Amino acid sequence: MGDGTQTAVDLQSVVKRYGTFTAVHETDLEIPxxxxxxxxxxxxxxxxxxxxxxxxxxxxxxxxxxxxxxRVNDLPIHKRNLGIVFQNYALxxxxxxxxxxxxxxxxxxxxxxxxxxxxxxxxxxxxxxQMADRMPSQLSGGQQQRIALAxxxxxxxxxxLLDEPLSALDANLREDMRIELKRIQDTLGITTVFVTHxxxxxxxxxxxxxxxxxxxxxxxxxxxEVYNRPASEFVASFLGNSNIVAASVTGVDGGVAKLEVxxxxxxxxxxxxxxxxxxxxxxxxxxxAEKLALSDTAEAGADATVLDARVTTVDYQGQVxxxxxxxxxRQLQAINPIDEHPLSExxxxxxxxxxxxxxxxxx
Amino acid sequence: xxxxxxMDNAWRPWRLLAPALSAIFLLLxxxxxFIVVYxxxxxxxxxxxxxxxxxxxxxEVLTDPFYxxxxxxxxxxxxxxxxVCAVAGYVPAYFIATTQFKHKAFLLLLLMLPFWISYIIRTxxxxxxxxxxxxxxxxxIWIGLTDxxxxxxxxxxxxxxxxxxxLLPFMILNIYVSLYGIDRNLVDAARSLGCTGWQAFREVTLxxxxxxxxxxxxxxxxxxxxxxxxxxxxxxxTDAMFANLVFDAIITQLNWPLGxxxxxxxxxxxxxxxxxxxxxxxxxQIAKSFG
Numbered sequence: 001m002g003d004g005t006q007t008a009v010d011l012q013s014v015v016k017r018y019g020t021f022t023a024v025h026e027t028d029l030e031i032p033x034x035x036x037x038x039x040x041x042x043x044x045x046x047x048x049x050x051x052x053x054x055x056x057x058x059x060x061x062x063x064x065x066x067x068x069x070x071r072v073n074d075l076p077i078h079k080r081n082l083g084i085v086f087q088n089y090a091l092x093x094x095x096x097x098x099x100x101x102x103x104x105x106x107x108x109x110x111x112x113x114x115x116x117x118x119x120x121x122x123x124x125x126x127x128x129x130q131m132a133d134r135m136p137s138q139l140s141g142g143q144q145q146r147i148a149l150a151x152x153x154x155x156x157x158x159x160x161l162l163d164e165p166l167s168a169l170d171a172n173l174r175e176d177m178r179i180e181l182k183r184i185q186d187t188l189g190i191t192t193v194f195v196t197h198x199x200x201x202x203x204x205x206x207x208x209x210x211x212x213x214x215x216x217x218x219x220x221x222x223x224x225e226v227y228n229r230p231a232s233e234f235v236a237s238f239l240g241n242s243n244i245v246a247a248s249v250t251g252v253d254g255g256v257a258k259l260e261v262x263x264x265x266x267x268x269x270x271x272x273x274x275x276x277x278x279x280x281x282x283x284x285x286x287x288x289a290e291k292l293a294l295s296d297t298a299e300a301g302a303d304a305t306v307l308d309a310r311v312t313t314v315d316y317q318g319q320v321x322x323x324x325x326x327x328x329x330r331q332l333q334a335i336n337p338i339d340e341h342p343l344s345e346x347x348x349x350x351x352x353x354x355x356x357x358x359x360x361x362x363x
Numbered sequence: 364x365x366x367x368x369x370m371d372n373a374w375r376p377w378r379l380l381a382p383a384l385s386a387i388f389l390l391l392x393x394x395x396x397f398i399v400v401y402x403x404x405x406x407x408x409x410x411x412x413x414x415x416x417x418x419x420x421x422x423e424v425l426t427d428p429f430y431x432x433x434x435x436x437x438x439x440x441x442x443x444x445x446x447v448c449a450v451a452g453y454v455p456a457y458f459i460a461t462t463q464f465k466h467k468a469f470l471l472l473l474l475m476l477p478f479w480i481s482y483i484i485r486t487x488x489x490x491x492x493x494x495x496x497x498x499x500x501x502x503x504i505w506i507g508l509t510d511x512x513x514x515x516x517x518x519x520x521x522x523x524x525x526x527x528x529x530l531l532p533f534m535i536l537n538i539y540v541s542l543y544g545i546d547r548n549l550v551d552a553a554r555s556l557g558c559t560g561w562q563a564f565r566e567v568t569l570x571x572x573x574x575x576x577x578x579x580x581x582x583x584x585x586x587x588x589x590x591x592x593x594x595x596x597x598x599x600x601t602d603a604m605f606a607n608l609v610f611d612a613i614i615t616q617l618n619w620p621l622g623x624x625x626x627x628x629x630x631x632x633x634x635x636x637x638x639x640x641x642x643x644x645x646x647x648q649i650a651k652s653f654g
């Protein structure tokens with residue numbers, strides 16, 4: 001690989017067990033230099049444990065972790081040159097903002113004048129240059145968050161680790177901080193590992209998303225890949241609203257598979273290059289709710305399927321509406337933009353499903 | 364229905380506090396007032412007290428080097444006890460606060476266990492340990508290190524030992540409460556920023572536990588300085604503390620006026636210690652430990 005895409009963090013066959021319980025099953029992960037990688041999953045999926053193993057806050061049971069090529073399995077946390085931002089900020093309550101931010105520099109032996117200059121720059125980067133003399137308790141939650149970030153980045157860490165840093169903020173502030181955090185990460189070009197259970201944070205900020213469930217990595221990919229081409233039923237259901245139905249393969253023709261779905265009849269689905277399907281195979285079919293296009297009449301074709309359905313419930317959301325449909329006794333959901341008025345309940349509609357929006361998952 | 368009369372609402376806290384305030388007034392303020400009045404009376408050679416406003420007791424207590432020396436000794440014993448408690452109490456407090464042991468409540472119960480036994484009995488128990496026929500001497504004689512029992516009791520060091528035994532749980536409890544309240548992430552944050560475990564302790568854990576250490580020290584010092592049982596049981600003839608003087612004046616010599624002046628001096632001194640503590644740390648920390 002070239003200089004631009006060196007691996008900053010490398011997890012090789014990493015396993016974490018607590019007694020007989022396996023918190024993280026064998027995991028391989030390469031985090032490229034300068035990238036923003038998100039560990040996404042519900043609570044208990046192992047994402048925080050993975051972060052803590054990279055940090056050195058939790059020991060690993062098996063495998064190897066390398067940071068910038070150096071094996072760190074037995075390297076204590078204070079020698080790993082990391083910046084960590086905790087969910088509850090963890091600012092030292094007995095130290096001023098300046099002392100908090102300067103803390104890591106003190107232990108790196110940075111001279112006082114140089115440290116003062118770097119603290120000032122870090123505080124400017126997080127847009128709180130005037131807060132140096134305050135105590136953490138005098139700051140709002142959002143300000144504490146920024147100071148915690150300044151404290152982590154001022155030491156120029158090899159990797160920035162963010163453990164659900166936005167989840168303690170209220171909704172509006174969270175979206176502002178999301179943009180802010182991404183801006184700072186872009187500015188510094190710092191390799192970042194971000195842990196969250198919030199799919200919109202993950203989709204908005206990440207270069208790569210690692211979706212985890214029950215200690216397993218379900219999928220690694222760009223936000224678009226993970227969202228549009230989920231690799232498993234878990235990923236499809238965890239991100240966004242998906243219709244997932246059992247189906248069987250009746251035929252494959254080039255890049256398009258013909259599936260038979262109970263109650264819905266035949267549906268066409270595109271197949272990616274690395275998928276091998278054979279007739280009679282049981283699979284799961286996943287279609288995003290917003291990919292179901294509702295209209296009065298629609299035409300099928302070589303690359304689309306049309307179903308008849310009835311609107312049973314309308315969930316009005318302003319810009320869009322979420323419709324619950326009854327198609328041949330099977331319930332589907334569709335999210336469509338609203339043109340003046342949402343469709344009314346009880347209306348008969350045609351549902352057009354493009355083959356390329358259908359994802360075939362293993363059963 | 365709640366009354367809408369603002370005057371009525373203004374008085375409500377006082378009405379609710381009335382029982383407690385009357386108890387404090389009758390059981391604390393009134394007796395102390397009696398003591399204050401007594402301290403200005405005079406005791407005659409015949410044993411009768413002369414009422415009036417005489418400064419003689421106060422002049423004697425404040426100028427006689429005998430009392431000054433014993434006050435100095437009292438402060439020394441209380442101070443030494445506090446330091447020993449602080450050093451010896453920090454480790455178990457840290458252990459209980461950070462242990463992964465499931466039954467933490469059980470450890471705290473063990474800490475409380477000594478309170479179920481009378482303070483006097485706990486003090487006397489040292490006679491069975493350090494006395495001439497106590498367990499330590501028996502062991503020393505048995506292994507042949509000495510033929511005669513070694514005199515270990517009845518000096519200022521055994522007074523300190525007895526007081527540490529009595530006061531250590533107060534110290535541990537106070538330190539534990541402040542350690543328990545420290546966010547573990549703070550230590551992790553310090554470690555991630557380059558501290559070794561010991562440096563993180565010095566930078567984060569120790570300073571954040573100082574309020575508990577100060578509260579425990581105040582309790583140990585005040586309770587230690589006010590004791591008369593421990594020096595009576597475990598001290599030698601020259602190890603009297605200030606409260607022993609009060610005891611002697613009132614119980615032995617029946618000299619209530621002098622005893623009153625002595626007890627007020629101790630009260631004022633310890634009051635000053637509490638006031639200084641309150642100025643710098645606030646009383647809230649002590650309330651936390653008992654909350």
